[in-house]
Amino acid sequence: xxxxxxxxxxxxxxxxxxxxxxxxxxxxxxxxxxxxxxxxxxxxxxxxxxxxxxxxxxxxxxxxxxxxxxxxxxxxxxxxxxxxxxxxxxxxxxxxxxxxxxxxxxxxxxxxxxxxxxxxxxxxxxxxxxxxxxxxxxxxxxxxxxxxxxxxxxxxxxxxxxxxxxxxxx
Numbered sequence: 070x071x072x073x074x075x076x077x078x079x080x081x082x083x084x085x086x087x088x089x090x091x092x093x094x095x096x097x098x099x100x101x102x103x104x105x106x107x108x109x110x111x112x113x114x115x116x117x118x119x120x121x122x123x124x125x126x127x128x129x130x131x132x133x134x135x136x137x138x139x140x141x142x143x144x145x146x147x148x149x150x151x152x153x154x155x156x157x158x159x160x161x162x163x164x165x166x167x168x169x170x171x172x173x174x175x176x177x178x179x180x181x182x183x184x185x186x187x188x189x190x191x192x193x194x195x196x197x198x199x200x201x202x203x204x205x206x207x208x209x210x211x212x213x214x215x216x217x218x219x220x221x222x223x224x225x226x227x228x229x230x231x232x233x234x235x236x237x238x239x
Contacts, residue, residue, distance in 0.1 A: 073229040074120075080225055081112055081124050089131040102132025102142055103207050106179060107214040110172035113150035114157045114219065115226035125150030141183060149175040168219045169212075176211045180204055 088104040109128035113121035129146035133139065153171055161167050184204050188196040 077116075077225060077229050078120070078124075081222075082127065084108055084221075085124070085128050085131055088128070089135060092132075092135045102129075102135050102146075103210040104214055105129070105132040105135070106142075106146060106176055107172065107211045108218045108222070109146050109150055110153055110175055111168060111215060111218040111222045113153035114163060114168050114172070115222055116154060117158070118151050118154045121150040121154035122147050138183075138187070141186070142179070145179045145182060149179055163223070165216055165219055169215050172215045172219075173212055176208060176215075180208055180211075 085105065085108070088108050092102060092104050105128045109125045112124045112128075116124065125147035126143055129143035132142035132146065136142070153175060156171060157163060161171065184196070184200060187193070188199050193199060
C-alpha cells in the first residue's frame with residue numbers, strides 16, 4: 070500500500086472517531102449515526118469498493134455503538150458504501166448534486182429499513198411519533214452533512230491521489 074493511501078485511511082479513521090464523539094454529544098438533534106452515515110457514504114464516492122466497504126464497516130460499527138444497535142448499521146452502511154463506490158467508479162459523474170442525490174437516497178433506504186425492522190415489525194408503541202421525533206430529524210441532519218463531508222473527503226482524495234475520480238467538482 071502506498072503512502073498516500075495509508076494517509077487517507079488514517080484520516081478516515083480519525084474522521085470516524087471525531088464523528089462518533091460529536092454524535093454522542095447532546096448538542097445535535099439526532100443521535101442514531103447521522104454524521105457517521107453521511108461521512109461513510111461520501112468516502113464511498115471517492116474510494117474503490119474494498120476500501121469503501123472497510124471504512125463503511127468502521128463507520129457503521131461506530132454508529133451501532135452510538136445508538137445501541139447490534140450490527141444493523143455496520144452491515145447496512147457497508148453495503149451502501151459498496152453500492153455507492155460501484156456506481157461512482159465509472160458510471161456517474163462526481164458532483165455535489167449527484168452525491169447529494171445518491172447518498173441521500175442510500176441514507177433514506179438505510180433509515181427506512183431500520184424503522185421498519187426496529188419500530189414497525191418489533192411492535193414499538195406509536196411508531197408514527199418515533200418517525201416524527203427521531204427519524205425525520207436524523208434524515209434532515211444527514212442531508213445537511215452530506216455536502217460538507219463531500220467537500221472534506223473530496224478535497225482530501227484530490228490532494229492525496231495522483232488521479233481525479235470523475236469529471237465533476239474535483
